[in-house]
Amino acid sequence: MTPDKTTGRATSLPAAPPLGGTLDEDASVLAEQAERGERILARLPAPVDRDAGQRNLTAAVFDSCRQTREQFMRRHTDAVYDALTDGRTRRHRLTELVFAAAERFPGLVPDRGQMDEESARVQAHKEGREIDQGIFLRGILRSPTAGAHLTDTMLMASPRALALVDCYRRDGRVDLGPVLLERRAAAGHLTVRNPHCLNAEDNALIDAMETAVDLVLLDEQTHVGVLRGDVMTHPRYAGRRVFSAGINLLDLRDGRISFIEFLLRRELTYLSKIFRGLLLPPAEATYAVPSLQKPWVAAVDSFAIGGGMQLLLVFDRVIAADNAYFSLPAAQEGIVPGAGNLRLGRLTGSRLARRVILSGRRIRAIDPEAALVCDEVVAEDAVDDAVEAAVQDLDNSAVVANRTMLALAEEPADQFRLYMAEFAFTQACRLYSEDVIGKVERARSRSVARRQPPA
Known part of the structure; x- marks a missing residue:
């Protein structure tokens, strides 16, 4: 972590050490990296009030943590899914699955409190934590074992x-x-x-x-x-x-x-x-x-x-x-x-x-x-x-x-599963892209203008 010379506070988040241990060992590395990132974010203003430098710092923190999350999922997808589903003997729908992952593997996906904060904000003012859910679900859906179990679960009656x-x-x-x-x-x-x-x-x-x-x-x-x-x-x-x-x-x-x-x-x-x-x-x-x-x-x-x-x-x-x-x-x-x-x-x-x-x-x-x-x-x-x-x-x-x-x-089911794996990540990123934010803001402006009485 690099300290600011005037405040002594962290201004960036160093990369976590490469993952190479057991599931629990790598989960500890991920949790520590995510916790360091959250401490930096907690010292910043709300997303809407951040200046350019603070927005760049936010992006650097999320990028560093997301690199570790992606590495973790590539190494441990099936073990993670088995841990969350008791060896695929339990079936979690999407929302249950991501919150179970937040509890079992801190820092892998946002927890309920973080998502409640996100839900209270307009799209342009969110942190973009759904991207972390996209990384997690891309990893699950890529797996022929875990992904097939999840897609089958979602085909069952609600x-x-x-x-x-x-x-x-x-x-x-x-x-x-x-x-x-x-x-x-x-x-x-x-x-x-x-x-x-x-x-x-x-x-x-x-x-x-x-x-x-x-x-x-x-x-x-x-x-x-x-x-x-x-x-x-x-x-x-x-x-x-x-x-x-x-x-x-x-x-x-x-x-x-x-x-x-x-x-x-x-x-x-x-x-x-x-x-x-x-x-x-x-x-x-x-x-x-x-x-x-x-x-x-x-x-x-x-x-x-x-x-x-x-x-x-x-x-x-x-x-x-x-x-x-x-x-x-x-x-x-x-x-x-x-x-x-x-x-x-x-x-x-x-x-x-x-x-x-x-x-x-x-x-x-x-x-x-x-x-x-x-x-x-x-x-x-x-x-x-x-x-x-x-x-x-x-x-x-x-x-x-x-x-x-x-x-x-x-x-074929596997073709659909692999498509949805990439869709999960790509769509999550698109939700927080500048062009989408600008387009939905303009859509709101047009809607408001249509409701205004004539001059």
Whole structure:
């Protein structure tokens, strides 16, 4: 540690000694390095009040500690995961896993107190501790052993769904707030209801979506899942349905978009469950039925932007109104569009996928290219009939068997796991990049300006 000549206080954090011991020995080195870093940070003002020199010092402290964290995970991933899961006999979901790691291996990931402090700040004023969660989860997901165990865990039914499944089986209806789930004949209809933000995605919607998808898959009377957006109250779209406006940029600006409970959870839970099915626990699984799989229909009204378009890439049948459009403006927003980079090119070819993701190319339902991302384009008032016809067409046990084999051929589980390992780290870093912070601040300014009365 280098002392300042005038204050005697540390101005930088030296690199920790190279790791080369046992798990516990290296964990002690990591804990000591992280503790030294935290002592330096504790003497600094809050992130928003730091001057240029203090910001540089903060970056140097985090860089030094993160180098040690990455080295630790590369050496000990499977041993760490086994320690947290009792030799893979226990299953922790993402949030449980990272906080268990914070307790067992101090300094490896932020603890609950540090994350509570982060949650109280807007995005631009956070320390960026979710990057440390990204380093940890990248290490876990890289491992064929630990990573496969974690992805399987996330394919199991959520606690909230298990608590509600008897109610849905009995009533055929569950109001989850942002999502209304209703059984109509053999179909489970999920209606997204976030009208204040044109069905943009936020933390609450992610939780409701996973719960609803689980319930569809758990219910024996439901054979097909259907997703559609509700009718809007927004002045520009009043009386019209909207599929999805993508991530809620205002929530991202205000620090209310969770890296784990939103950005990772949506990919590893309900999008994966729609694509691969719901994995049954060993006590319920049989050699013939290890998972529950069903076909899915998406009905796109108005637009499917960002995360909305990502959803379509895992559905078996996509129906679009003829005035709808699709876009993945991730490069303009500055973040990575989930598993869109993994899946879009498979449907559209690499050249068009690059134009959509890197340059913001918008595809209208009436464009020839729309046939690569949706199956049927109909008049707005014909969507209901098209959905009903699709449900009847897909309500077939042979469809279930063949969609399972298609998923295996198109996206092997290990390919997805390795993609998600790099996504975990890359997306965490993007959340705290200067360009993303600037873009969400400008989005807030535009929103405020629209609400101002005319002069």
